Amino acid sequence: MSTYAFFDTVAAVATPFGKGGVAVIRLSGTDAAAVAARLFRPRSGRALADYPARVAVWGDILSPDEPGRVLDDGLCTLFHAPHSFTGEDVAEISCHGGVLATRSVLDACLRAGARQALPGEFTRRAFLNGRLSLDEAEALGNLLEAGSDEQLRLSRAGMSGHLARETEAIYGALCPVLSNLEAGIDFPEEDLTELTPAELAAAVAEAEGRVCRLLATYRTGHAIAEGIPTAICGAPNAGKSSLYNRLVGRDAAIVTAVAGTTRDVLSETVPLGRVTLRLSDTAGLRESTDEVERIGVSRALAALEAAELVLWIADPTAPAEADADADGAAETVAAAEASGKAVIRIRTRADLLPHPLPTGDGWLYISTVTGEGMDALREEVERLFIDGALRTGEDAVVFSARQAAALSDCADALRRVAGSLAAGLTADICAEDVRVALDALGDVCGRNVREDVISEIFSRFCVGK
Numbered sequence: 001m002s003t004y005a006f007f008d009t010v011a012a013v014a015t016p017f018g019k020g021g022v023a024v025i026r027l028s029g030t031d032a033a034a035v036a037a038r039l040f041r042p043r044s045g046r047a048l049a050d051y052p053a054r055v056a057v058w059g060d061i062l063s064p065d066e067p068g069r070v071l072d073d074g075l076c077t078l079f080h081a082p083h084s085f086t087g088e089d090v091a092e093i094s095c096h097g098g099v100l101a102t103r104s105v106l107d108a109c110l111r112a113g114a115r116q117a118l119p120g121e122f123t124r125r126a127f128l129n130g131r132l133s134l135d136e137a138e139a140l141g142n143l144l145e146a147g148s149d150e151q152l153r154l155s156r157a158g159m160s161g162h163l164a165r166e167t168e169a170i171y172g173a174l175c176p177v178l179s180n181l182e183a184g185i186d187f188p189e190e191d192l193t194e195l196t197p198a199e200l201a202a203a204v205a206e207a208e209g210r211v212c213r214l215l216a217t218y219r220t221g222h223a224i225a226e227g228i229p230t231a232i233c234g235a236p237n238a239g240k241s242s243l244y245n246r247l248v249g250r251d252a253a254i255v256t257a258v259a260g261t262t263r264d265v266l267s268e269t270v271p272l273g274r275v276t277l278r279l280s281d282t283a284g285l286r287e288s289t290d291e292v293e294r295i296g297v298s299r300a301l302a303a304l305e306a307a308e309l310v311l312w313i314a315d316p317t318a319p320a321e322a323d324a325d326a327d328g329a330a331e332t333v334a335a336a337e338a339s340g341k342a343v344i345r346i347r348t349r350a351d352l353l354p355h356p357l358p359t360g361d362g363w364l365y366i367s368t369v370t371g372e373g374m375d376a377l378r379e380e381v382e383r384l385f386i387d388g389a390l391r392t393g394e395d396a397v398v399f400s401a402r403q404a405a406a407l408s409d410c411a412d413a414l415r416r417v418a419g420s421l422a423a424g425l426t427a428d429i430c431a432e433d434v435r436v437a438l439d440a441l442g443d444v445c446g447r448n449v450r451e452d453v454i455s456e457i458f459s460r461f462c463v464g465k
Helices: 030-041 099-112 121-128 136-147 151-158 162-186 197-216 218-226 241-246 291-306 320-338 374-385 403-421 427-445 451-459
Strands: 008-011 023-028 040-042 057-062 069-078 088-098 228-234 266-272 273-281 309-314 343-346
Touching: 008 099, 008 121, 023 030, 023 099, 023 266, 030 040, 030 069, 030 088, 030 099, 040 197, 040 427, 057 099, 088 374, 121 136, 136 151, 136 162, 136 403, 136 427, 136 451, 151 162, 151 218, 151 273, 162 197, 162 427, 162 451, 197 218, 197 403, 197 427, 218 273, 218 374, 218 403, 228 241, 228 320, 241 273, 241 309, 266 374, 273 374, 291 320, 291 427, 309 320, 309 374, 320 343, 343 374, 403 427
Parallel strands: 228 273, 228 309, 309 343
Antiparallel strands: 008 023, 023 088, 040 057, 057 069, 069 088, 266 273
């Protein structure tokens, strides 16, 4: 947002372009009502400004530079600052849907004195005007992109301010710690502190515990909101692409009886129960003299390296000549597991195996034809990444890498404070780390976040939000 100007009056279509019954054009800024009045004429004959806020007024939408030309009829609603989404004066004009009709009304707004809003500019103004904290704004962005019920639930909780309230509470609890330390620095000869050394240490330990409990929620928040990078790996023709198609819900990958059909990495993001998977279907892991296949295997290994979860696929019905490939794939996946990646072992084509299927051998048995075993896969993924004690719609949950990094910095600083207090170090050393902790907390909710971070967050929003 290098061209961002906070005091401009901006306009954008707040509903998706395309065929629809209604489209909404939003104006926000000091001149929002004046711009709307230049192009909206109530059918009642009264001036738009004569109507109270939050009342939908029916009228004609006019071309501001072609007197008497009616572009459409619709509704206009005014919202007065600070009682609006952005905290500024806002006008919302509802017209008939359709690309041409919507574009003509937006163009009229721009000719009447507004400028085109940038991506995320309405939400950015809401943040800058104190209507939303930064984590609430991020939750709103997640809500707009939600692809599962669990993402909706987590986003709604973030927008309700659960995380913001918890970080603000920790911030408030640390402020007296800093003021006591600073009093000891500024007036070392006078006993102006209200907290004893033991009470200071207890307050720091309590704050660190709360921060660490918040940080522990990130595994769940990350799994739901950001998604788990997941590589489907195994020997050629083990059933990887069949599982990928089953999870995606369509024939996205070519499936044949010919080993080595998959030559490139196919990627898609899909929900599986409460978890979001950023799936990668990869080429079969084996030695090959085929140049294209070797490139595919190289890309498969790169996907495996980037993954947090590996779905290791093996075919229990494979002929004996495939054993060498399967052993090689097993060694590769075992090395990935040893490096800390979560691995789920899956045997495919369960519909072709004698029943009852084995249990307790460390493998999930799945049929991509009948769907057998898919519930067990969902349960295992949720067991690995979801904290069942968390109520994602009600509890404070960390859901972005930015938030987790800031809280990690805060926890590190508080540990240093605890160590300094225990060692009897001077108040100025302790105070400096408390300031670092407070700054890190401020980064979570946007108290003191950098401009480049703000711009990066809101640039991901769509125009009109």
